[in-house]
Amino acid sequence: MNIVIFGPPGAGKGTQSNYIANKFQLHKLSTGDLLRKEIKDQTKLGNEISSIINSGNLVSDQIVSDLIEKYISNPIYKSRLIFDGYPRNLSQAKNLNSLLTKCDQKIDIVLKLSVSLKTIKKRISERKNLEKRADDNEVIAVKRYQMYEKNINPIVDFYKETNLLKVVNGETSISKISDEISRLIEGIKG
Numbered sequence: 001m002n003i004v005i006f007g008p009p010g011a012g013k014g015t016q017s018n019y020i021a022n023k024f025q026l027h028k029l030s031t032g033d034l035l036r037k038e039i040k041d042q043t044k045l046g047n048e049i050s051s052i053i054n055s056g057n058l059v060s061d062q063i064v065s066d067l068i069e070k071y072i073s074n075p076i077y078k079s080r081l082i083f084d085g086y087p088r089n090l091s092q093a094k095n096l097n098s099l100l101t102k103c104d105q106k107i108d109i110v111l112k113l114s115v116s117l118k119t120i121k122k123r124i125s126e127r128k129n130l131e132k133r134a135d136d137n138e139v140i141a142v143k144r145y146q147m148y149e150k151n152i153n154p155i156v157d158f159y160k161e162t163n164l165l166k167v168v169n170g171e172t173s174i175s176k177i178s179d180e181i182s183r184l185i186e187g188i189k190g
Contacts, residue, residue, distance in 0.1 A: 001024065001026065001079060001185075001188075002079055002080075002081045002082075002100065002105055002106065002107050002108055003020065003083065003107070003108060003109050003111065003185070004082075004083045004109075004110040004111065004159075005017055005020070005083065005084055005085070005110075005111040005112075005113065006085055006086075006087070006088070006110075006111070006113070006152075007085075007112060007114065007115055007148075007170055008113075008115055008120055008144070008145045008148040008149070009124070009141060009145060009148065010119075010121075010123040010124045010145075011113040011115040011120065011123075011170050012113055012115070012123070012174065012177065013030075013084050013113060014030060014032070014084060015174055016113065016174075016177060016178060016181055017030065017082050017084040019181070020082050020181060020185065021082055023182065025080070026080050026082045027071070027076075027077045027080050027081055027082070028082050028084055029068065029077075029081050029082065029083050029084060029086070030084035030085060031064050031067070031068070031083075031084070031086045031088075032084070032085055033084075034064075034067045035049050035053065035059060035067075039053075045063065048063075049063070056139070056144060057147075058088060058144075058147060061089070061091050061092055061095065064086065064088075065099070068083075068086065068096070072099045072105065073099075073103055078104075078105060079105050087155060088148070088155075089154070089155065090151075090154035090155055090158055093155050093159070094158075107159075108188055109164055109166060109184065109185060109188050110159040110164040110166065111166055111181060112166070112168065113168050113170035114169055115170035115171060117142070117145050119170075120141060120145055121138055121141060121142070124137070124138065124141040166184045168180050168181060
């Protein structure tokens, strides 16, 4: 089973992805984690990524695609991936489908966490104190939220056409969101 989970930055994708990965024995593939690893390892690509992210922008589709293809093509992860925060635009969604098809795989369900900007600001503020992430400040959060909103409608339409999209209320408690997601996943597994 391959799952896509998306929502604006600060929506709880990472928290829910970890939960899903543990419960359903999947491997979480977070583009944010992949990008932060490059930054932490201080690779040439990592320095480029750091500059882009810290200015509130998103890295190019090609950089993300190359990082993701390494996992999709690895037999260890075949049909056992949860894509956390990817795809972020229609081009990435189509690219993901192509990469999966090339490796004889598919997306089984797409989960969209629906969260308001007000809630995002609150969560980013709380997360900044806990995780000390450089990209967690309100100005960057608002810019990233607006960019997300601008790019999300074509992806929503793309996955609606395939009947894979399920919208989850991301405004409730972590446990209620997890319970709803579990029911949705178990519904397609059953």
